[in-house]
Amino acid sequence: MIRTTVLALLLGGAALVAVLTLLFPPASTTVQQSPPLVWNAAAADVVFGSPTVIDSVLQLELDGAGAGLVNLPTGNIDAQDFSFIHLALETPAHHPVVTIIWANTQNPDEPHAYMLESQSQESLWLSTEELRGWNGEIDTLGLRFSGGAGDTVHISDFSAFPASAMRQLQSIHSDLTSYAPWNSAAMNTYTGAFNAASFYPTMLAVALLAFSLLAYGLLLVIFRKKLQFKPAVVALIFFGSWIILDMYWQNRLLHQLVDTHRQFVGKSTEEKLAAGPDAKLYTFVTQVKPLLESANSRLFVTSNDVYSGMRAAYYFYPLNVYWSLYGPALPPKKALRSGDYIALIQPSQFTFDAERNRVTAPKRQQLKAELVFSDPSGTVVRLK
Amino acid sequence: MDTLLTSLALIVPILLGGLWVNLIIPAQAPARSALVWGNGTLVGLLLIPQLLWGLDALGVPLSFVTTGLLACALMIAAVAIHLRRDKSSPSIPIRGATAYAMPPSHRALFYLLLCLLAARCITLGLEILWRPLFPWDATMHWATKARVWFEFHQLVPFVDNDVWLQMGSEGVFTDRHPDYPHTVPLLQVWMNLATGQWNESLMNLPWLLCLIAMGTAFYAQLRVASASPLTAIGFTYLLLSMPLVNIHVALAGYADLFLGATYCAALMAFHNWVTTGWRSQGLLAIFFAFGCLLIKDEGLPWALTFIPALLLVPRTRHKIAKLAVLVSLGLVFLVILIQTNPAVLAQLLGSVTEFHPDGLTGTIQAVWLHDNFHLLGYLLLAIIPMGLTIPGAFTKTYLSISVALTCAVLMFLFLFLFTVFGAGASNFTGVGRLCIQLAPGLLFLSAMLCNDLLIRGREASTAP
Numbered sequence A: 001m002i003r004t005t006v007l008a009l010l011l012g013g014a015a016l017v018a019v020l021t022l023l024f025p026p027a028s029t030t031v032q033q034s035p036p037l038v039w040n041a042a043a044a045d046v047v048f049g050s051p052t053v054i055d056s057v058l059q060l061e062l063d064g065a066g067a068g069l070v071n072l073p074t075g076n077i078d079a080q081d082f083s084f085i086h087l088a089l090e091t092p093a094h095h096p097v098v099t100i101i102w103a104n105t106q107n108p109d110e111p112h113a114y115m116l117e118s119q120s121q122e123s124l125w126l127s128t129e130e131l132r133g134w135n136g137e138i139d140t141l142g143l144r145f146s147g148g149a150g151d152t153v154h155i156s157d158f159s160a161f162p163a164s165a166m167r168q169l170q171s172i173h174s175d176l177t178s179y180a181p182w183n184s185a186a187m188n189t190y191t192g193a194f195n196a197a198s199f200y201p202t203m204l205a206v207a208l209l210a211f212s213l214l215a216y217g218l219l220l221v222i223f224r225k226k227l228q229f230k231p232a233v234v235a236l237i238f239f240g241s242w243i244i245l246d247m248y249w250q251n252r253l254l255h256q257l258v259d260t261h262r263q264f265v266g267k268s269t270e271e272k273l274a275a276g277p278d279a280k281l282y283t284f285v286t287q288v289k290p291l292l293e294s295a296n297s298r299l300f301v302t303s304n305d306v307y308s309g310m311r312a313a314y315y316f317y318p319l320n321v322y323w324s325l326y327g328p329a330l331p332p333k334k335a336l337r338s339g340d341y342i343a344l345i346q347p348s349q350f351t352f353d354a355e356r357n358r359v360t361a362p363k364r365q366q367l368k369a370e371l372v373f374s375d376p377s378g379t380v381v382r383l384k
Numbered sequence B: 001m002d003t004l005l006t007s008l009a010l011i012v013p014i015l016l017g018g019l020w021v022n023l024i025i026p027a028q029a030p031a032r033s034a035l036v037w038g039n040g041t042l043v044g045l046l047l048i049p050q051l052l053w054g055l056d057a058l059g060v061p062l063s064f065v066t067t068g069l070l071a072c073a074l075m076i077a078a079v080a081i082h083l084r085r086d087k088s089s090p091s092i093p094i095r096g097a098t099a100y101a102m103p104p105s106h107r108a109l110f111y112l113l114l115c116l117l118a119a120r121c122i123t124l125g126l127e128i129l130w131r132p133l134f135p136w137d138a139t140m141h142w143a144t145k146a147r148v149w150f151e152f153h154q155l156v157p158f159v160d161n162d163v164w165l166q167m168g169s170e171g172v173f174t175d176r177h178p179d180y181p182h183t184v185p186l187l188q189v190w191m192n193l194a195t196g197q198w199n200e201s202l203m204n205l206p207w208l209l210c211l212i213a214m215g216t217a218f219y220a221q222l223r224v225a226s227a228s229p230l231t232a233i234g235f236t237y238l239l240l241s242m243p244l245v246n247i248h249v250a251l252a253g254y255a256d257l258f259l260g261a262t263y264c265a266a267l268m269a270f271h272n273w274v275t276t277g278w279r280s281q282g283l284l285a286i287f288f289a290f291g292c293l294l295i296k297d298e299g300l301p302w303a304l305t306f307i308p309a310l311l312l313v314p315r316t317r318h319k320i321a322k323l324a325v326l327v328s329l330g331l332v333f334l335v336i337l338i339q340t341n342p343a344v345l346a347q348l349l350g351s352v353t354e355f356h357p358d359g360l361t362g363t364i365q366a367v368w369l370h371d372n373f374h375l376l377g378y379l380l381l382a383i384i385p386m387g388l389t390i391p392g393a394f395t396k397t398y399l400s401i402s403v404a405l406t407c408a409v410l411m412f413l414f415l416f417l418f419t420v421f422g423a424g425a426s427n428f429t430g431v432g433r434l435c436i437q438l439a440p441g442l443l444f445l446s447a448m449l450c451n452d453l454l455i456r457g458r459e460a461s462t463a464p
Helices: A002-023 A165-177 A201-222 A231-264 A269-275 A279-291 A306-316 B002-024 B032-057 B064-084 B104-130 B136-152 B161-166 B183-195 B202-224 B229-240 B243-250 B256-276 B279-293 B299-304 B306-311 B320-340 B342-350 B357-369 B376-387 B393-397 B399-418 B420-426 B431-462
Strands: A045-048 A050-054 A057-061 A067-072 A084-090 A097-104 A112-115 A124-127 A137-146 A152-161 A298-302 A320-322 A341-345 A351-353 A358-360 A367-375 A378-383
Touching: A002 A165, A002 A201, A002 A231, A057 A067, A067 A152, A084 A097, A084 A165, A124 A165, A137 A152, A165 A201, A165 A231, A201 A231, A201 B357, A231 A269, A231 B104, A231 B229, A231 B243, A231 B431, A269 A279, A279 A306, A279 A341, A279 A367, A279 A378, A298 A306, A306 A320, A306 A341, A306 B136, A320 B161, A341 A367, A351 A367, B002 B032, B002 B064, B002 B183, B002 B202, B002 B279, B032 B064, B032 B183, B032 B202, B032 B256, B032 B279, B064 B183, B104 B202, B104 B229, B104 B243, B136 B183, B183 B202, B202 B229, B202 B243, B202 B256, B202 B431, B229 B243, B229 B431, B243 B256, B243 B431, B256 B279, B256 B299, B256 B306, B256 B399, B256 B431, B279 B299, B299 B306, B299 B399, B306 B320, B306 B399, B357 B376, B357 B399, B357 B420, B357 B431, B376 B431, B393 B399, B393 B431, B399 B420, B399 B431, B420 B431
Parallel strands: A298 A320, A298 A341
Antiparallel strands: A045 A067, A050 A057, A057 A152, A067 A137, A084 A124, A084 A152, A097 A112, A097 A137, A341 A378, A351 A358, A358 A367, A367 A378
């Protein structure tokens, strides 16, 4: 039974590969004529950053603003001749933002950009079909880095290739094994795919399941004297497809665990928050809290950015905090009283005029206040 | 020391619930240990916050020692009752109690799956231990309460923004959803009370406990429902490997996992009460159904799904008196709802809209395109029609649980297709999270249907 299941899954997998490469090849495969644009570290045009070439690796130190830009010497190329881009990068653990940029000769002033979603960049294959704006004649193709000043990135490969079955499979593999850290939408849905992915993993698993079941049917027909239909084999094929899909999810979870370990291990709650995604906001709040006169004081948190306002309000608890999601950012003047604190978290429609000691906002009465604390994340004032 | 106290805070709910559930589960139940400790842990996770709430209502400050002592007293009572029981009382003969011994290949697969599940729990546990509170709603209306209650050692009232302003904020706090049930924040308070300090990582460990308890109870209830150990562990693997379920553990802080586990526990116990007639399963079903109300507002509609299901239970179907009592209870509930808070009903009616096609698209994508639940959507598409081929499956054997789940799914669809909450499906902010509450129960039904089909297939192949 196990042997039949494994055989059916293998045949199903082979059928899936055949169907993907034969029936879903990149659209422009038949007209592609150009040779691949192969990476040559010595010939790369470094616009920002300090380059060092070691063998075929370009070591790029980001400039004082944390920027780096490397262009490929492409000349004018036809976008449809290149179905895949291969990247091999080694970046610092905090992962600077990497963006592929390209410009069409028709609109040279409006370059297109694709910010890499995946942080698994050791060998990343991208299907250019999924990149918005990858069409027409391209005269600039580059890699932009945005990180910390002095960060060093190693570029082992940045090449563009015409279509081939192997590259298509490598691109799908890259899609399935890509990783990006949690974001604020993680609790709502898990698509399993990035914007630039060619297929949803669930669809691939369903296709594998369907082909494997067909393969099992075929085996039953071919070996009708030896094999007998068993519902358990169907269940095992389903289970196998689920587990294969789950292994990719496990891979993603393990990547996340390594990232989380790097960021937080060995830290206290306060240190974790100071190193986490809200580091600036949390630091702002911790600086403000000791400056408030009484633990019973009322604190009104306002911000034009829902996330920042909500998070700042949370970090201010257990103070008596007011933050409104849908209502007015601040209640009417009559509901406020002397001694109340207002936290103006950036970006905010409210501003504090330090010369006149007033909190002002469009179409609102001004409020007399004194400054308590201010930094780029926000300002806290006390109403007079 | 913190590790010891945190461990103690996790062990107390396990022992509290487990020891009491142990008293009611028949001795010969299949997978009895899993049944006792899986359900028991879920019971404990629901009880501990109620103990804190009860003590606060009596004016006792929130304290780990006081609550722990009360929990210990309850545990001792459970042990005492257990010891005083007449051991010679005849045990109930139970269907499926003698599970056939597994062949070596099945045993190997069983332990392989168990190891994979253990590895997953370790992964998720480490993620909880290392990461501070992260998800959006957790910092908007769940942990806000926990933070304040922990600091003040009492359940300081939370009110709407407007009420807070009207009261001049005297003695009250405010957040986005002040009316949400107290169970989840109090679990976080309990964990922090243990160590005496606010720890945004350790306080989330009950989410891991909830996942493990749900999986254990799921396995055990499948065994009670005649599934073989391999089938039961296989489906438990499917349950515990669903990505969105895992995410709600790794990024702990929402109540959806607790509600999903509690509703599933209620459904499983209800079904097995109907099929086995054990009083213990009936008690668990009642406890968990009411438990849903203590976790999240959506718990009410899920709890109500048991009313139509109960009416169709074979042994009560023809008892007019019971039916009348149930209908009366429903009417009384409706009258109470209208009289005490007519705004609730008005709000419900006011949220109804025309058909929301975007809601349908979003729901389909969340279940069948995104990887939220791996292949659960496809399993349901396949297994329900196949289940129709089993004589009496939906009209007799699985009638009650099917009715409850159908009602739940219809309410779910109504919410996203015909109310203003359709936006929660079209932008994926609500649909996946609500699916978490139903997915475990739907998987349980699928597992039982699959088990039936496998048994029938095996019988057909061995028939002369």
